[in-house]
Amino acid sequence: MATAIGRAGVLGINRRNADYIAFYNERRFYPLVDDKLITKKLAKDNGIPVPELYGALNTPRDIPRLGKLVADHQSFVLKPSHGSGGDGIVVIDTHKDQRFWTCSGHIVLWPELAHHLENMLGGQFSLGGHPDRAMVEYRVKFDPMFDAVSYLGVPDIRIIVFRGFPVMAMLRLPTRSSGGKANLHQGAVGAGIDIATGKTLRGVIGNESIGEHPDTGASITGLAVPYWEQMLVIAARCYEMTGLGYLGVDLVLDQNLGPLMLELNARPGLNIQIANGAGLIPRLEHVERLAEPALQAEDRVLWVQERVRGKSTGWCMGQSD
C-alpha cells in the first residue's frame, strides 16, 4: 500500500471487518460477548474473575426490586446488558432513602433512576433498540495506583487478543472532557502498554501525543500496570471461553480483588493503534504465520512477550515520540 499509514501497518475499519472479524469471529459466538449477563456467567464458569453480579432486572416490573438487590451494598453499577461503548451505565457511589449519589457527586432521585432503568429495559442503549435487561453489579474499587492519572470514572485496560495471543494493549484514562468515560473517541486518554513489561508507552488524546494527564498533570508514561502477567493470561483465556479469534478484552484493577474482566468486545476499536504508535497488521500477520494455536494461555502470553523482547518483526514496541 502506498499510503504512509499503510507502510506503518495500520489496520483500517474495512480490513478489520472483512479480514479479521468476519473471518475469525463466528456470528454464533457473538451473543456470548454482546449480552453481558451471558459473558458474566460464562466467565464465572471458566474461573475468570469478574465484578460480582447482584442481580438482573428483566422487565419494567422488576425495577422496584432494585432497592432490595442493593440493600446490602453501599455502591453499585447499573448497566444495560446489551449496551455498547459505555452508553447508559450509571455508577452509584452511595445511596440512602431512595436517594442516590453518582460517582461524580450528582444526586439522583428514585423516580429519575427508575426512568433511566425503564429506558434501559426499553432498549434505548442496546444495539438495534431491542428490549434489554439491566445488570446490577459490584462497583469496582479502583486501585489507587491510577488515582493520579484519572479524572473521576473508570480507568480500564483494553487488550486485543488475536487467536488467543494478546497482541496490543492500552490503558484508558477518563478525563474531564470524556465525562468520566474511558472511551477514546469521547476524549479519554489512551496510553499504549508494552506487553513485555506492562509499562505505559505514550499517551494520546484523540490524535495528539501527550505526556501528562490533562486534568491531573501527572505523567502517564512509564507507569507500571500491576498484575500485568495475570491480566494478559485472563485476556488470553477469554479466547477459549468465547471462541472468538479477534477479541477486545476490557479489564479493571480492583483494590482488593485484583484484575477483573469487565466486558468483551467482538468488534474492538482501532484507536488502540494510535495509543501505541504502532499498527496492528504486522503483529496480526506474525501471529497468523507463526503462532501455534495449541498452546496454553500462559504459554501464549510468554510467546508474545518473547517476541516483544526479541524485537521480532511487527513487535518493536516503544516508539514513543
Add this chain to the structure above:
Amino acid sequence: MNRLHLYLLSAALVIIGMSVAIYKHRVLGYPLRPDYSASLWTIEAHLTFERHTVGPVKARLKLPSNPPGFRILREDFVSRGYGLTTEIEDGARVAMWAVRRVNGEQSLYYRATVFRDRAAGELPPQPPFPDVPELEPPYDEALDALLDTVRSESADVETFVSAMLNRLSNADMDTNAQLLNTMAKNDFERAQIAVSLLAGARIPARVIQVIPLLNSPHTVNPEPWLAIHNGTEWLFFDPVTGASGLESNLLVWSWDTDPFFEVDGGIGEALEIAVTARTEDALSLAEQRAHARGSAAAQYSLFQLPIPTQGVYEVLLMVPIGAIVIVFMRNFVGVRTFGTFLPVLVALAFRETNLLAGVVLFTLLVSAGLAVRFYLDRLHLLLVPRLAAILTVVVLLMLFFSLLSHRLGIDTGLSVALFPMVIMTMVIERMSIVWDERGPADAIRDGLGTLAVASLAYVMMGINLIEHLVFVYPELLLPLLAAFLLSGRYTGYRLSELTRFRALGQTKD
C-alpha cells in the same frame, strides 16, 4: 477460493446483466437515453389491376427484405378473397397472391412500418467478378478510352466509380461519355450503362432500386441506385450525380432492376407506393417490437404493470442507486451517518419537495423535534409512547410549516404533507440518543453527515439518465449487485482514516 468464488459470481452477474441490457438495446432497440423519439415510416404499396371475365389471377409483389439501415417493425397484407404466400426467391422476399375466380377492379395492399436502425440490414454476398462486356463499334473504343481516362484519374475502386459517374453525367466535355450516353433513355438505363462500364474494369456492380422516405406524406417511384463491391464491402453511388453513399432516407427495396410486381390474368396493372412518416416514442416502439418478436423481455417488462405500480417501481429501483452512495460514503470515504440506510430514506423524502426545500425542512423539523424530545425527556416517559409523542409533534410541525408556507405563497410547503414523518421521527430519536450519550458535537457531526449523504443520494437518484436506464433496463442492477459484492471485500483504508491515523504514518518515517 472464497475470493475466486466472489469474483466468478460477480463476473457472472455483470455478464448476465450486461448481455440482457445489450440485447434489449441492440436487438429490441430499447433507447439508452430518455425522451428519445424515433421516426417511423408507413409504406403502403397498392397494386391495382382489372379482369373483365371471371377467371383465375396470380399477382407477385417484391417485398423489401432486411434493407440496410432500416428495420421492419410490422407488415400486413390486405387482399380480400386472395390466398397469400410469401416466399424467398434469389434472396429476396416475394408476396404471391392467388385467386381462382375473380373479375372487376382489384386492389391488393401491402403495408410495412419501418424505422431507422443504422446497424440493421443484410447485404448480399460478394458477387463474382464480371466478364468484360463486348460492345459493338464504335462503343467499344469509347468504352476503352473512357476507362483509360478514368483510371488515370482515380486511386481505388471508390474514386474510380465516382470519377466515371462524373464523366457520364457531365458528358459535355467528354465525347466518349457522350457517345455512351446516347445508349440510355432514362436513369435506369444510364445506371445500367455504368454497370457495363464498370464490368469493363472488372468491378462487380449492380443496379438496385430504392425508394425515398421523406417526412411529409408522398407517393414515390422506385429510383435506380448503384451498388458496387470493392472486394471487401458494398459501396453505394447515386448513378445520376455520382455522389457516393446511401442516403439515410433511402430504403433499398430490391437488389435488381426487375419490376416490383407482375400480374398474371389481369390487365392495366399499376403499383402506387405511398409513404407517410410519424414520430413515436422510442420506448414504446421498442416495446412493440419486442412484442412482435414474442420476446420474453416484453412479457416481463415493467411496462406491462399497471401505471401506479410502475410509479412505485420507478422509486424502488432507484433505492440501490442511493445505496451506492451510502456504500461509497461510508466504506470508502468514512462519513458517519445515523442508521445505515436512513440517508436513503431521507433522500426519498426529499423527492417530495426538492433539495433546497428538503434540506431546510429537514433541518427545521429535526431541530424543532429535538427540542421537543429534550423537553419530553424531563417528563420521564417510556420509550414507545415518547416516540409516538415525537411523531405527533412532527406531524403538527409539518402542518404548521405547510400553513405558514401557504400563507407566504411558497408552493413547496404544501408538498411537505407527504414528507415522510416516520423517517423524521427516527432521525430525531437517534440524534437525541447520540446527543445524550456522545455529546452535541458527535450528534451534529452525524446529523450533518446524514444530511450530506442524503443530499448526494438525492442528486444521484434524481439523474434523469440513471432513472431511465434503471427503469428500462432493470437488469443493470445485477452489475450493481456485483459492485456491491466486490466492495464488500474492499479492505483498504477509508479516506477518513488517513486523517485519523495520520500520526502513525508520521512516526514511522
